[in-house]
Amino acid sequence: MIIEHPLLGPRDAAEFTYLGDANLIDRPDWQSETAAKDFYEYAYLRDNPAGWHQELWFHEAGDRSWLVITRNTVTHEISKVELARDVARRRGRST
């Protein structure tokens, strides 16, 4: 797989390590009444779809940026690559 890095251009996927579903950006509120259940679901449960999947990749052997990649798990086709920072800020995260 070739990943079109938003800053560096096309890079071999072997330069990256994989974390998982991009919902991991949305860490639950630890002060919530339902925090224990929320964190259990956050840490352990996954949609794991067959088809389009947003996921976190880390450019470990490159510029060490975190990316959110939209990739099809059936064909390995990549349709969109964004900096995870931009995605997180768009979802209202300050850092």
Add this chain to the structure above:
Amino acid sequence: MRYSGFKVIKEALTGHKGWTPAWRDPEPQNHYDIVIIGGGGHGLATAYYLAKEFQQKRIAVIEKGWIGGGNVGRNTTIIRSNYLLDGNEPFYEFSLKLWEGLEQDFNYNAMVSQRGILNLIHSDAQRDAFIRRGNAMILNGADAELLSTEQIKARYPFLNTEDARFPIKGGLAQHRGGTVRHDAVAWGYARGADSRGVDIIQNCEVTGFRIENGKCLGVETSRGFIGAGKVGCAVAGSSSRLMSKANMRLPMESHVLQAFVSEGLKPVLPGVVTFGAGHFYVSQSDKGGLVFGGDIDGYNSYAQRGNLPTVEDVCEGGMAIFPAFGRARLLRMWGGIMDMSMDGSPIIDRTHIDGLYFNGGWCYGGFKATPASGFSFAHFLATDTPHPTAKAYRFDRFEKGLMIDEKGMGNQPNLH
């Protein structure tokens, strides 16, 4: 029809006209007591043991394609019980014991070959870890032997024990481990289940569950609704996809694992050997091909094919320990979809939906578990209680912090 040496000779003398199909091809009935989704090794074994050991009647196995076409048909055929943790080792030892009696039990030649498995040791720390593992195995009634470098040299004289980068400091051997003809496992269980009245329904895809008031009443399929008292799911890499039809999210990701077979060679490798300084394991099939594999590709995939960086990584591991194998040409390679769970261990449990049961999360170690998985799932379906060796494999262990994390990697499925 029972198979026997006498039957083979009789058929040879009479033109092989007396062989009959090993299983029927029945039309689905309207209702079964128990429906198993997934005609792979685990699903067929479950049906077999339900009928044979738990005297259940009116059982069906529903399979989307043809039986044995999933991971039981695409693995590296290794059986072993060399686990460390209490939640795992008794279960896998139970499985190995079932393998040992399997062919007599289901009257089918599955070519169970206890040629032994050897885990190589390359450092002092690794020796300590393997001694601990070997002791855990012995405490649970399995066999384990710590081999010295000299003993390994005697068995595998072509291994370079003095290699500067990866010297071989010893090995942990399980002599009862080995290999099995994987397709024959599916066929043997299918035939055994069918002969006890189980309907094996192929080309029948489950499209949904009929759930009313928290109870599962049956499955919607491409061949119509099939009612069921209980429904058991055993679909490995498709687990999340199937259970999402019951609005369940599972503690797992689906990943692709590649495996490889070389061209046929004369006998060169008597047992199963694993490289301890990388992830590489190899055995030689009875046809002579070197069967080997390594890590999963490491990203979510349902593609049943992997990518080249992992091919390179696996072959590098192989070349590091068996440089001679570099002369063999690769005959074929394939990818299977693994239901990688959050702690690397499986789940055999009921769900929160009455009458709906689940078996999955086998990661890339499901083949060796086939008999015990089937037996334990049958136990759960028949008695509503977990089998004694599988009582740790529950859904709630993640919420309760009771993970069975054999590799100590945490909730990161691609690292297990």
